[in-house]
Amino acid sequence: MSEVYAARRTRLRDRCNAGGSAAALVSRPANVRYLAGAAPHGAVLLLGKREDLLVCAGPPEDRPTDGRRDETLGVQVLPGPGGDPAVAAADLATAQGADSLAVEEHHLTVARHRAIGSVAPRLRLADLAGAVEQLRVVKDEEEISCLRIGAEIADQALGELLESILVGRTERHLALELERRLVDHGADGPAFPTSVATGPHAGRRGHRPTDRRVEEGDFLSVCLGATYRGYRCEIGRTFVIGTSPADWQIELYDLVFAAQRAGREALAPGAAFRDVDRAARQVLDSAGHGERLPPLTGHGVGLEIDEDPQLAPSAMGKLDACVPVTVEPGVHLPGRGGVRIDDTLVVRPEADGGPELLTITTKELLAL
Template sequence: MKLAKIREKMAGEGVDAFLVTTYLNWRYLSGFTGDAGQVLITENSSYLFTDSRYTEIAAEEAPDFNVVETGVDIDPLKDALKKEGVRSLAFEKDQVTYANFERMQERFEGIRLEGVSRWIEGLRMVKSPEEIALIAKAQEIADEAFSLASRAIRVGATENELALELEFTMRRLGADGLAFPIIAVSGARSSLPHGQPTDNKVAPGDFLTFDFGARYKGYCSDETRTFVIDPLDKKHEEIYKVVLEAQLAGLEAAKPGVPGKDVDAAARKVIEDAGYGQYFGHGTGHGVGLAVHEGPSAGKKGETLLEPGMVITVEPGIYIPGFGGCRIEDLIVITESGKEILSGSPKELTVIG
């Protein structure tokens, strides 16, 4: 099905072949997990080029592809283009530097090169049931790990210690690894939306935010939860309430047929109406799959209409420099009737004493 859709695009563009050089894109098409390779799609054939380190695993993981070994002294891709009679070749222009393009012109002399954009990324936005099951499993692992690792939260614990405990627990529960480096920020540092953990110690009265995700069989999860360390004051309580209301509004807006920007607008309006608009700078959500950040966008400029099978985040936040910040994020899948929330961790205001 994936290759058939690519061949439809090739026919529409009037090209004989398509060269895929981006890791996640060749993995998506072929199932090959090695980190060195290229894929060539022609009208009737599909090739996977990789070096001797990976040929055995490539043959196992990509049975529908002709696996061809590459080497220093040979150019099997060029040979395949000649064998297939390729006169025009599409390539991923968003991923090719100008220097590499010049080398391609020299290497493939006589072949018309056609740069195309987001052919595979567009396909990746709508997940198959099998992909959704893998993402849901990654989220399940992350939720269980977070529940267990949260027991280590205490005054005096460092951000690094808490992040390490969460990472270890996700791996122990079956994650391939992290979907992205864990964000664990406390106190005034919680105003850093993508702040990395340090030896900063959790203190009374802090916001403590975790943004985390597991990777399972290549697919990612993504979730954010924020705690308050006792004592709770009115400002922390107010900010948390506003962010939660905004997040719920974003969830309510997420449904098939609406553009991603409508999800952003619904969440952003709650924060702006509460007087905190200047402290919410990022988009409300993004797609998740093989990459933790991919299409579609649920930000201010998210024009793509949501479809069943799309997996996105809904994650508004308020970040006040010098004070701290709060973000709440769920991972959802768009369904025929609306949405399904994959995240399972509680998100009511939790004060840790």
């Protein structure tokens, strides 16, 4: 595995050097993990002129690594407590002869940036910007395999929940139950706080579970995901509770389903982010729900649950093959509830069969 991380660092180093920086300091945890194979709490990665170093805040005992660390990477542990690994890394960059250092200005705080400037006044600080995030967009098959396993785990957890009695249980309990099942099936943990929304809450994006109990006639929308070896996927489904959904429920469900299918079918290498968004959005828009739509209808997933690209009306750029994204349109009618349907898919060329659906739980409207 070590070669994978070393190759990623080489790609980043090439970009930095092309941008005129001799060294780079990576502080955003998911970026550190991507390039080093592990991100102990507070650790930063120095891409130095002579040597790459993972600079950690504490001894490994207190800061357990959580992944497959690259054994070829040097590790430096700060001698005392309270120090900032980013400041120590800047010092080490100077010691390696660098005169410039690219830092992640979208992650480093003003105070830390200033502390780096104080300890290494002759170091010219440049902006690494989203260079690592850009490298992370297209996944290799190893990464996709982690997402695929995570999606299987989420499918299993959801499937088991559907077989149990739901009426009378609270949103909070159902969410906790799902999270327990994710871990039972081998997840590192939930990919994000599990959302269970019943009745008037159903269909709300990111709804935080409350003590409301599931009732007959409710819409029930569930959004969960597993983290597997650091990779995070997402699945969302909406069900009705009871034997026969009301007409408005069937109508709304069919509409959101059509929007979600349109989004999925628009996924292809070369498709503009905004065109995928529009494909899903216009179905809901033309049914009069334009005002109530969320700012995006999908996003990338990987080491973080909300990565580039954003599938939104003003997003710039085009999809590549091997980019995993969610397609997750929804409509929420205040006071009544609503529907969200959310899949994680990997963009694949048509010759390879088109988009690969990772979350395979049925999208029929189930009455539970």
